[in-house]
Amino acid sequence: MAKLIYYHNLLSQPSRALYMFFKKAEVPFEGKVVDLLKGEQFTAEFEAINPFKKVPVVNANGFVLIESIAILRYICRTYNVADHWYPKDSVKQAQVDEYLEWQHTNTRADCALYYLHKVLWPVMNGKPVNEQRVAQLEKKMITTLDLIENVWLKNKTFLSGNEISISDIIAICEIDQTRIAGYNPYANRPNLSNWKMRTATYLSPYYEEANEILEMHVAKYNKKYGKLNSHI
């Protein structure tokens, strides 16, 4: 099997998703941490690997591939991983794709933007939080999380069927990220809450391992701002 080099940083949601997947599906890799806080993604050396200056990236014996979900599909096709992650059956595979396509401009966009506007950008730029914009983004994110609760998880154990798939790993990392911004996505959403427990338990101990840095940020935020958010 080709040697897999994995450029990542566990601060990033898709990086955590791929990390948990590689560990749980027993895909051997050589991890290379890109220090995002020191701006290593902007160096000429890294730009030669990924012109978009982002993680995650893999180099599979010389084949460089960006985009986390393209990476997951490629690994599922070329490595010997359990079928449930990305089923070979065409209908089941399409059902996994269905969520993975939908999530980009819904779960991913909404949860990440809420976190970026409420936490990361104000910290990075030293500017006050634009409360009006954050309120708009929170409203949009709530709509999306409610669709996951009421549509995607209606009558199913996992997002794309009754077995865990790469959909669930991608989703849990995006949804968890909102907790840094003081929002509890699982409160008052029993389907989402049960799914989270099920998914995290399945991925244990790699879920806890990959999320250590997330929990540090959640604790820091709660300490800094107090439990101001009514959703906590």
Add this chain to the structure above:
Amino acid sequence: MAKLIYYHNLLSQPSRALYMFFKKAEVPFEGKVVDLLKGEQFTAEFEAINPFKKVPVVNANGFVLIESIAILRYICRTYNVADHWYPKDSVKQAQVDEYLEWQHTNTRADCALYYLHKVLWPVMNGKPVNEQRVAQLEKKMITTLDLIENVWLKNKTFLSGNEISISDIIAICEIDQTRIAGYNPYANRPNLSNWKMRTATYLSPYYEEANEILEMHVAKYNKKYGKLNSHI
């Protein structure tokens, strides 16, 4: 082969993409137009087909699938279409996936948001255009179009390699949409401009057929507002 029912409206970018693909790749389908202007997507009948109330949707002999790119992958796997559209070779397939994943929060998000804020929402809501927001969105869209010009189309004939693929069909529909908003995405971008000619020529006469409604809107906008935009 399963009977394919295709719910669509050529006003929507992904609907046009799938329409051109089905025609060019000779995938037989029964078209059902959902009248978006009359709100047919919000009827209980259509909601039973797609709870997200959007087009396009296919029903392949009872299997209902939403999300245009999941539909394209499924059709390429299950119908007898030329390999170049979505290659079976794992590396080539991953290169198609790479663009298709990237485009959601770049080409798709940026071009569509520019059009929505500048044209559709002000018309629908009867409110003036928020020029400041449109200027922000135009800046972001320009960055994305420049990445397509300088990264995706660098040293390649098409977006995912040297043969046309489903990446190109998805991309051309999103990029063309900005023309309704009075923007010419092809001006001063020779790679993008040559790629557009190449892709449109390949897809002819279905490109012209699917885009008849787009050209009507482009003409209407230019007549209504004049050639105000410096990019035209």
